[in-house]
Amino acid sequence: MTRKEALDAITGGVAVALISAIVTVIAVTYSIYQNIDDGVFRLLNDWVSYIDVVLILTLAFFLNRKSRFAAVTLVLYYVLNKVILFQAMDIQNIRPFTVILPLIFLYFFVKSAYGTFIFHRIEKQENPDYKKPSKKLLYIFSPILLIIAVILGIGVFGMFNGSLELLKSKEISNSQIAELKKAKIILPSDKIDYLYGYDLYLIDSGVVLTSNTLIIFYTENNTSNATRLHLSKIAEIRLKEQGDYINDSIYEFRIKGSDKWFSIYLSTRLDRDKRFVKKIQDYISKNQ
Secondary structure, three states, rough: OOOHHHHHHHHHHHHHHHHHHHHHHHHHHHHHHHHOOOOHHHHHHOOHHHHHHHHHHHHHHHHHHHOOOHHHHHHHHHHHHHHHHHHHOHHHHOHHHHHHHHHHHHHHHHHHHHHHHHHHHHHHHHHHOOOOOOOHHHHHHHHHHHHHHHHHHHHHHHHOOOOOOOOOHHHHHHHHHHHHHHHHHHHHHEEEEEEEOOOHHHHEEEEEEEOEEEEEEEEEEEEOOOOOOHHHHHEEEEEEEEEOOOEEEEEOOOOOOOOEEEEEEEOOHHHHHHHHHHHHHHHHHHHO
16 A cells, blocks of 8 residues: 555544444434334433444544544544444344444444554654654553454343343344243243343343243352242332433332332433333223
């Protein structure tokens, strides 16, 4: 790769980053405006998603200044986003376009990153006044790279194992259902309405809600255990502690004929915890 080719590759990466930022702004704005809580767009129904745009534009700015750290960070950050995206998609709904376009974008980002290394190598060889890049960028982007690597690892693990949010029925993959059945957490006849795993490995612990049953499962001595409770047996359910973007809400329920309260944890994202509880409350009201 010549100097010109390296510069062209960097320019191409910057252009694609700008396109990605514009597409993200449109998608996030649409998701929030339409209040979409279903499908892949539910992941964008959050003002926090605009942080993606800020990060991409920031990385594009430093990439334009030939920063190798920014270039590598941009590649990892883009991969992280796609991992999370595909994690939220049912594999049956993945279309060639949803795979090909990200791969094209990734190609330009990887090429631009390679271009920054080639550019600096040529500059070092041919420019007697060449100065090493400021270490300030190293201090800025090294922690970001580490955080992205950790989150990427969690995302990949979560994609093949547990759920990172409260899932609705059609968002639950066939592999997750098979895993729950294999562990005897659910029965072959169970039709899941909601699923929430407390840990990255799905069958470690969590809750399942079917049309008429609340299932609380956990692992003890490497063995999965599940407590099935028919909704007609629940006398009352209440909010004990309101969660937030990071922390789960804690709800308590009481079984008929008992004064003891039991706890379950639910993600607050898209207010699905409230819908989960409302379904139980509605069932209680109809059967009183």
